[in-house]
Amino acid sequence: MPEDVEYLHCVQAVLDDDGLRYQVLDSAGALRERLVWPIRPLPTQRWRTVPGGESPALFMGKLGPGRLLAFRWTGRAAATGTSVAQTLLAAYAPHTLAPFWIGVQGPRQTLTAIIGTAPGRSPHYWHGPGFEAGARFDLHILVSADMGPGGLLYRFGDRDPWSSLVAASATGPERLEWPERWSVGHGQGGPADRRFLGADLTALAAC
Template identity: 55%
Template sequence: MTSANNSIPAIRPRGKGHQFLLYGDACSGVPAALHEKTFASVNAVVQRLRPQPEFILFPGDEIIGLTPDPGALRAQWRYWLDTEMAWLDRAAIPMWHTTGNHTTYDVMSEAMFREVLDLPDNGPPGQSGLSYFVRRGDLLMVFVNTLWSGLGGEGHVELAWLEATLREHASARHKLVLGHHPVFPINGFTGTYQREIGHEYARPFWDILVNENVLAYLCSHILAFDVQAHRGVLQICTAGAGTAHRMPEGVEYLHCVQAALDAEGLRYQVLDIEGAIRERIEWPLRDPDPAGWRELPSGVAEAPFCGRAQSGHRIDLRLVGQSAATDVASAQTILTAFASGSIAPFWLGLRGLKQTLTAIIGREPGRSPSYWFGPDLSAGENFDIRVTLYPDMGPGGLLYRHHGSPHWSSFTSASAQGLEQLSWPQHWAIGHGQGGSEDRAFRGAALRLLIA
């Protein structure tokens, strides 16, 4: 029993809502194997939460699996459920699962998954107990199977049933979709069918989530914690429940995610095996006070703030102007933050013939920077773009939306880290680089930069 002094306060709904736990990828089920110990270290943190979650979501790969022997596979499941998860009263705290590449890799393992977990039988034809939905009051959770053998195996996903189910439950205030495989690449790890769902499914799958007002897609598979937004819908990946490997090593960590949903939205905290909060979010993003916007002068000026951004702090920018009317491929600065005698650790501007809104972030002297890519601008286009820098979101925390649109999207990047470690220097330059008025100057017209 966890003592009160060792407890971890759970985020609670503000009024009516839902409080739950999300974690995935333990790859355990074998006595005395490495992952039994690592999974136990995460479960020890879960047991310290006060109050305990109302339910648990596990998006796949509970056990190491991947064996042709049904007896060995059943033994892994029984050990995972009866020994490693014996602390959980599943009658009081229900637990729902998705299929995974370690657990449903052929017809035999699909049958075993159905048998041992006995999940709801309300999915598409042929996928009884593999795809299903759960409705809890104003919350709808749809669990999709991203590797059904009947569709071709790993990376394939049923779309028609997903869309129909979401439409049938349009009245639900909160809608979550869960699947094992991500839709968008994470930390630079990418590969159709293997790392993400098949790329031909990605756009229609996400269109359904956007059109049906889904809050978030919850997944695992890539051994990391990651969050990113695409057209207003979050992709949250949690795959740190026990699998000892990390993607990449030295950056990612074992973890669980405790979350709360209420009328104001989603909040979560990502806890490592010491119980420390490593990442957090509040979504949707609140707009700054309209009276708080101020325009920054062109040229070099003292930075409006310096040092590392505190947790919970956002930097809101508004970029207004007209892109270059002729073919310009060279870099054009909108904003750069720099200190004398060193290469700017932050640069935001346009690059290439498509005039792609790009952020370049350097963290260590002598190391190559990382790149984040936003929307392309056509020649002579009048633009009004909101950019938010939200370090708590990690690499997904560079976001943009066009003026008049409520939907945020993360810049795309192959980086495993975002702005959370950046120490902002003391000088900013607007409209040109740190080297003066002709250094990567903005070649369009009427550039304005506002900050809130």
């Protein structure tokens, strides 16, 4: 692991009727990672519609301990043969490269998230399943700053179990400073930038 990430640690864990809880402490006693499972759903009143196109972000700054940021998109995936990158959401500030992007790309329309937190360093990629071409979808994404690289989770619909997106990264979204603008359905470069090529895209967010 990179020098600024690797650390000596111990894990404290509890498994009981309420589920699984654990925390990871470093050699100075600082809490570095933690998890409460199953994840409790965010209250209904926290959910807000995110309009298509560019809009002010509903959350800015770093996610604090125990905080979750949730997204939900519904729509119809692009037709068979579509392989270009398509944006579900980009989070960015003007005149800077978006530090967070999530969408689909490749011939399987593979769910992909990109996080870049260090200027001049390559971003990190997370991957999930592919979308069925032309089919309707109901995608849920949960962002947690407590779970390290496992802190980007997905499921389809309300009843599916949560799973972490797969990444070759030693860190997760805990270092991400969420910027001031969001864009749904296209990238930060405007309507022609990695636009969503399916139909009926809607977005919700809660924090």
